[in-house]
Amino acid sequence: MNPDDILTANPLREGIANRLTPETCTLVIFGATGDLTHRKLIPALYNLAAEGALPPSLIIRGFARREKTTEEFRKELEASTRKFSRTPVNDELWNNFAATIFYNQSAFDDPRGYSDLAREIQENDVAKGTGGNRLFYLAVAPDQFPIILGHLRSSGLNDDVQGGWARIIVEKPFGMDLASARELNGLVGEVFPEKDTFRIDHFLGKETAQNIMVLRFANSIFESLWNSSHISHVQITAAEPLGVEGRAGYYEKSGAMRDMVQNHLLQLLTLMAMEPPTSLGADAIRDEKVKVLRSLRPLHGDDVFRHVVRAQYTEGLINGQPVASYRGEQGVSKDSTTETYVALQLNIDNWRWAGVPFFIRTAKRMPKGGTEIAVTFKGVPRVLFNQSAQSLDENVLVIRIQPDEGVSLRMSAKMPGSSLRIEPVKMDFHYGTSFGKATPEAYERLLLDAMSGDATLFARCDEVEEAWAFVDGIEEAWKTRSDDLAFHAAGSWGPTEATELAARHGVTWRRM
Numbered sequence: 001m002n003p004d005d006i007l008t009a010n011p012l013r014e015g016i017a018n019r020l021t022p023e024t025c026t027l028v029i030f031g032a033t034g035d036l037t038h039r040k041l042i043p044a045l046y047n048l049a050a051e052g053a054l055p056p057s058l059i060i061r062g063f064a065r066r067e068k069t070t071e072e073f074r075k076e077l078e079a080s081t082r083k084f085s086r087t088p089v090n091d092e093l094w095n096n097f098a099a100t101i102f103y104n105q106s107a108f109d110d111p112r113g114y115s116d117l118a119r120e121i122q123e124n125d126v127a128k129g130t131g132g133n134r135l136f137y138l139a140v141a142p143d144q145f146p147i148i149l150g151h152l153r154s155s156g157l158n159d160d161v162q163g164g165w166a167r168i169i170v171e172k173p174f175g176m177d178l179a180s181a182r183e184l185n186g187l188v189g190e191v192f193p194e195k196d197t198f199r200i201d202h203f204l205g206k207e208t209a210q211n212i213m214v215l216r217f218a219n220s221i222f223e224s225l226w227n228s229s230h231i232s233h234v235q236i237t238a239a240e241p242l243g244v245e246g247r248a249g250y251y252e253k254s255g256a257m258r259d260m261v262q263n264h265l266l267q268l269l270t271l272m273a274m275e276p277p278t279s280l281g282a283d284a285i286r287d288e289k290v291k292v293l294r295s296l297r298p299l300h301g302d303d304v305f306r307h308v309v310r311a312q313y314t315e316g317l318i319n320g321q322p323v324a325s326y327r328g329e330q331g332v333s334k335d336s337t338t339e340t341y342v343a344l345q346l347n348i349d350n351w352r353w354a355g356v357p358f359f360i361r362t363a364k365r366m367p368k369g370g371t372e373i374a375v376t377f378k379g380v381p382r383v384l385f386n387q388s389a390q391s392l393d394e395n396v397l398v399i400r401i402q403p404d405e406g407v408s409l410r411m412s413a414k415m416p417g418s419s420l421r422i423e424p425v426k427m428d429f430h431y432g433t434s435f436g437k438a439t440p441e442a443y444e445r446l447l448l449d450a451m452s453g454d455a456t457l458f459a460r461c462d463e464v465e466e467a468w469a470f471v472d473g474i475e476e477a478w479k480t481r482s483d484d485l486a487f488h489a490a491g492s493w494g495p496t497e498a499t500e501l502a503a504r505h506g507v508t509w510r511r512m
Contacts, residue, residue: 211399
């Protein structure tokens, strides 16, 4: 099943193949001259245009501080789209698409910029038929959120007009701890109701992340085994060979825990562990995800140092090339204790998962990049094969989130020949080869869903706060000491402390 097969006008989710229809609107991107717009948002919108998936009369307005004309803005976007688009850019199609893009130059704290924006949107509503619908995308640093939200409210741009709607998409980080997340939720809630607030996590827009629910709930072979009676343990890994890549100012404040675990990896965990929702409605699915977060066994004090390993990369080799240590990166303190590697052993205290350890790790400067979920099933009784000196490999289901999206299953089989020799074999499914089409970028799906008002793949306010409540317990313990910080060479698979953490449960970290 490909979720992009059919766009239906039916406003109800009658089945997995059905989706809400994206409505025509004015999309306003705040911070439109930034990296996110050039690398992700505009290429995603262009690819949607190429597939005929965009709503009719969509107008895109970039809002940023740099002085430039609309024509200059379009040319810059064309160059970046040609570089980052997943499909080649067609000149005629680009020209048609670019004609829908406009640029508004203004400081974020200048009321005149919002007055001009409001006037131009109203003109589009009349001339282009955008029907009063407006979608605001905050592609800016979090310290700009209060300024922009305040001006959207004072200018009336957040009001529903002419029977249309007003929605907002907020990029991560959504807060830096529970207190700041609650404050930001309150701030956004004063301007946009929860139903019109879309907190984006691009991991959830990836095809395989969406397929987790289908894999679990549409296949009885897996759902009947998806519990503590049959599963030994679960590993979730997000690794990348890159360092901080000029983001030291942000990363020194966040670290791997806030940057990756609080949002991306806990979101994947909830999809893996949730109970079947009562329907495919956004809130029904998100209700079950929140229950998982509330069932996480809290980690505080000494428990943190028993169940969590934090580390930092030192000098090493990536693809045979020498790279500096984290403390040697430009903008990083020479005695920094910021973690670039974190591994956790978690427990979900509910009926389904009691006694099943979940292992999560994320790191920079790893030998290989990618994100995957590995479900290891319990072994079979050694009754039939107890005369064999061989050890039977466990069955492992691997869900590859990126880059080679797909699913594989390792099982045991007899090798051809007169003797009984059992070897592991792998059944492998790849999205690209199985469906014969390129996998859409995450932002393509998420932008369409926001235009449709479908919040299924976006985080709800209580989801965000529950995740921060769990992470804050770990962060508070880390503040009390720094002697637990481990080190590992760049290009290695992590510190020995992480190996020992898994070994205490008889587990070995997977090599991707």
